[in-house]
Amino acid sequence: MRKLILAAGLAASLSACGSSGLLNRDRPDEFAVSRQAPLVIPPDFALVPPAPGAPSAATVDSSRAAMEAMFGGPAARSPTESAALSAAGRGNAAPGIRSSAGDPATDVVEKGETTRDIIAAPEGDGQDARASVPQQ
Template sequence: MRKLVLIATGIALVGSLSACGKNGYDRARPDEFAVARAAPLVIPPDFALVPPRPGAPRPQDTSPSAQALDALYGGSQARSASENATLDAAGRTLAEPGARSTAGSPTTNVVDKGSTTRDIIAAPEGDGQTARASTTPK
């Protein structure tokens, strides 16, 4: 009886699969390449190309980062009157030139924050006993 059920199941499976063949059930599907018509190639009537000027810099000689800065910020422009007034009020004329280069100089005055700040910065990472700052003097 068991063999008979297996044979009947096999015949039913083969019969159902034969319906998927070309001669059996044939679906008419649209061709995905025929759905949209391709536009014909057309040469534009005016390229608006200008012949190069003698002595002018070549466009490919500028760096991509400079081109990006020009695109973002519009290149170098004159400061407005309000911007000049703000800079003058902030003390533009009193500022030392090269203040960033003198910040790490040995002659620069620094404020001593004490050993606690130094210990916190030098503490190892983690949550172990060695990573905790102690308040008792060493």
């Protein structure tokens, strides 16, 4: 009896290794698996050591350096543009005015009923959006 149970167990375990029959299953191909090479950060040969007496990287203003990298510094203005800016009072403008222009606490000058009508006019070029010039 023992021999029969042992033979049945051996046959069942060997049948799992076969590729046909009741216990057929897909097996991974052990030769298709390969090892990936480890990730390596290549050296940056463009980096040079700092020159003696040069300012350290911690003292450089990063926001100013980023603005110069993006926009390339101030652009040269034509004489006409410079004259227009001077006439508009370029030197009197507050440096942070653009940050506070949309602030709800900003006081604005009342421009009158005509300005309110223009701002509240509907978009488009339909009949309601027509403008007329009054005769003088």
